[in-house]
Amino acid sequence: MGSSDFSWKLADHPKLPKGKALAVVVLDGWGEASADQFNCIHVAETPTMDSLKQGAPEKWRLVRAHGTAVGLPTEDDMGNSEVGHNALGAGRIYAQGAKLVDIALATGKIYDGEGFKYIKECFDAGTLHLIGLLSDGGVHSRLDQLQLLLKGASERGAKRIRVHILTDGRDVLDGSSVGFVETLENDLAKLREKGIDARIASGGGRMYVTMDRYENDWEVVKRGWDAQVLGEAPHQFKSALEAVKKLRSEPKASDQYLPPFVITDDNGKPFGPIVDGDAVVTFNFRADRMTMLAKALEYQDFDKFDRVRFPKIHYAGMLQYDGELKLPSRYLVSPPEIGRTSGEYLVHNRVRTFACSETVKFGHVTFFWNGNRSGYFNQNMEEYVEIPSDSGITFNVKPKMKAVEIAEKARDAILSRKFDQVRVNLPNGDMVGHTGDIEATIVACKAADEAVKMILDAIEQVGGIYVVTADHGNAEDMVKRNKKGEPLLDKAGKVQILTSHTLQPVPIAIGGPGLAPGVRFRKDVPNGGLANVAATVMNLHGFEAPSDYETTLIEVVDN
Ligand SMILES: O=C(O)[C@@H](CO)OP(=O)(O)O
Ligand SMILES: [Mn+2]
Numbered sequence: 001m002g003s004s005d006f007s008w009k010l011a012d013h014p015k016l017p018k019g020k021a022l023a024v025v026v027l028d029g030w031g032e033a034s035a036d037q038f039n040c041i042h043v044a045e046t047p048t049m050d051s052l053k054q055g056a057p058e059k060w061r062l063v064r065a066h067g068t069a070v071g072l073p074t075e076d077d078m079g080n081s082e083v084g085h086n087a088l089g090a091g092r093i094y095a096q097g098a099k100l101v102d103i104a105l106a107t108g109k110i111y112d113g114e115g116f117k118y119i120k121e122c123f124d125a126g127t128l129h130l131i132g133l134l135s136d137g138g139v140h141s142r143l144d145q146l147q148l149l150l151k152g153a154s155e156r157g158a159k160r161i162r163v164h165i166l167t168d169g170r171d172v173l174d175g176s177s178v179g180f181v182e183t184l185e186n187d188l189a190k191l192r193e194k195g196i197d198a199r200i201a202s203g204g205g206r207m208y209v210t211m212d213r214y215e216n217d218w219e220v221v222k223r224g225w226d227a228q229v230l231g232e233a234p235h236q237f238k239s240a241l242e243a244v245k246k247l248r249s250e251p252k253a254s255d256q257y258l259p260p261f262v263i264t265d266d267n268g269k270p271f272g273p274i275v276d277g278d279a280v281v282t283f284n285f286r287a288d289r290m291t292m293l294a295k296a297l298e299y300q301d302f303d304k305f306d307r308v309r310f311p312k313i314h315y316a317g318m319l320q321y322d323g324e325l326k327l328p329s330r331y332l333v334s335p336p337e338i339g340r341t342s343g344e345y346l347v348h349n350r351v352r353t354f355a356c357s358e359t360v361k362f363g364h365v366t367f368f369w370n371g372n373r374s375g376y377f378n379q380n381m382e383e384y385v386e387i388p389s390d391s392g393i394t395f396n397v398k399p400k401m402k403a404v405e406i407a408e409k410a411r412d413a414i415l416s417r418k419f420d421q422v423r424v425n426l427p428n429g430d431m432v433g434h435t436g437d438i439e440a441t442i443v444a445c446k447a448a449d450e451a452v453k454m455i456l457d458a459i460e461q462v463g464g465i466y467v468v469t470a471d472h473g474n475a476e477d478m479v480k481r482n483k484k485g486e487p488l489l490d491k492a493g494k495v496q497i498l499t500s501h502t503l504q505p506v507p508i509a510i511g512g513p514g515l516a517p518g519v520r521f522r523k524d525v526p527n528g529g530l531a532n533v534a535a536t537v538m539n540l541h542g543f544e545a546p547s548d549y550e551t552t553l554i555e556v557v558d559n
């Protein structure tokens with residue numbers, strides 16, 4: 001399509017009417033898996049979702065939510081919120097950050113770009129700091145990419161390198177941090193043999209240090225800043241391996257929540273504070289949990305916490321994390337250019353939109369949904385409501401989270417008749433699933449199901465339509481399994497709890513009194529994935545989807 005003949009105007013759907021209130025409900029971390037005691041969705045009372053499933057195959061089906069269906073490098077890559085909501089909102093499959101970084105590293109293009117050149121300017125006199133999530137989870141970052149970057153930077157003149165690690169345990173098994181630190185320590189020792197002064201300088205668990213999101217709790221970022229930039233932390237160790245082993249031995253310790261630590265020399269002096277003249281790369285490719293640190297590293301004017309020092313550094317992100325804010329301004333790899341998202345089209349076609357979640361997932365139905373773009377397309381047509389999340393807790397303590405509050409907001413928005421689309425994310429299955437607490441996750445799934453019920457009841461009242469789906473799996477499988485699907489046991493004979501997302505497909509259900517007779521799921525899109533949902537939603541608003549969108553999942557048959 002040439003830019004001259006481009007139009008935001010969507011063609012009318014030949015059969016489906018406009019003007020029906022449409023609820024789009026995304027259950028975060030709600031996949032479909034076989035029914036056993038580790039499937040919390042199965043164990044929980046979920047009468048609403050169960051009744052939707054009765055509509056199969058015409059009104060309920062499964063869609064793919066992992067791997068290449070959402071633009072990830074391989075079919076072994078579990079789904080995640082960023083790629084899931086990107087696909088749901090954009091209606092097309094983009095090579096995502098993980099893959100783009102792989103390509104840039106494999107071709108060496110990463111080193112030819114403006115971002116790396118900017119970083120390299122500090123290599124003679126300064127230190128190169130690499131900050132990010134240390135695991136092979138592939139959701140926010142990947143160890144092999146860090147390894148390649150270390151190699152590439154050292155071959156291109158970096159003489160002094162400091163890695164600031166964030167331990168995972170959320171996209172990978174809890175306890176795996178020890179192995180990842182060992183691997184990295186070995187790599188850095190090899191660099192030292194080559195005369196490069198390379199070390200781990202600081203660390204902490206991702207959920208307690210640095211990787212907050214959507215400004216839920218700036219204290220998390222501050223803890224990281226103190227360790228990474230100021231070289232100050234409540235714990236000092238001589239090595240990172242000693243640090244994670246020792247801190248993990250505390251009661252109730254977990255990789256996700258390790259306290260911040262710095263590595264010091266024999267005199268107790270931290271190895272790697274960030275100072276004037278240094279270069280910094282945040283090596284996560286995923287946006288949401290690096291945006292806050294990116295602001296702290298980049299913005300001259302900043303009042304979220306006292307930075308104490310604001311070093312003059314050359315900072316680049318692995319990717320640009322926010323396309324609207326252009327943050328960070330320097331980056332090593334260009335992000336996927338996710339344009340012409342369904343949200344933008346619908347606004348241009350007078351579809352009034354309401355979007356809501358609680359803080360920890362708020363950006364999922366706004367920022368991710370709109371292609372990693374913050375803010376409104378058109379303030380007069382859209383309203384985004386954020387319900388403050390609890391902060392400073394792990395969500396197994398309050399597994400109901402704000403499900404009722406989100407559902408109430410959605411209900412009120414639907415009943416107000418001011419909106420054509422009411423879109424929500426219900427976080428429970430995912431956020432509680434990540435804690436690995438099975439009892440709490442069962443409570444979480446029930447709460448999410450009750451919230452769906454409230455929203456569907458409101459749709460019933462206004463004669464509307466609903467689309468209920470999910471972004472990827474999590475709560476439907478809480479245990480690590482062997483190839484035969486049997487739970488794996490650890491050395492002590494206990495099942496290995498799975499805190500991560502899964503490779504499972506997710507359900508999608510359509511219905512409501514406003515759904516035109518004869519609308520049903522097509523049979524000829526058997527491999528349909530999340531990217532097929534946008535065209536489906538556009539149809540239900542009475543429009544044809546743009547021709548380059550992934551095909552719709554529905555058809556209208558004459559009864
Ligand atoms: O919490 C997160 O950052 C990820 C897991 O790493 O979960 P989600 O993709 O569901 O946001
Ligand atoms: Mn998610």
Ligand SMILES: [Mn+2]
Pocket residue numbers: 029081430431434474501
């Ligand atoms: Mn998750």
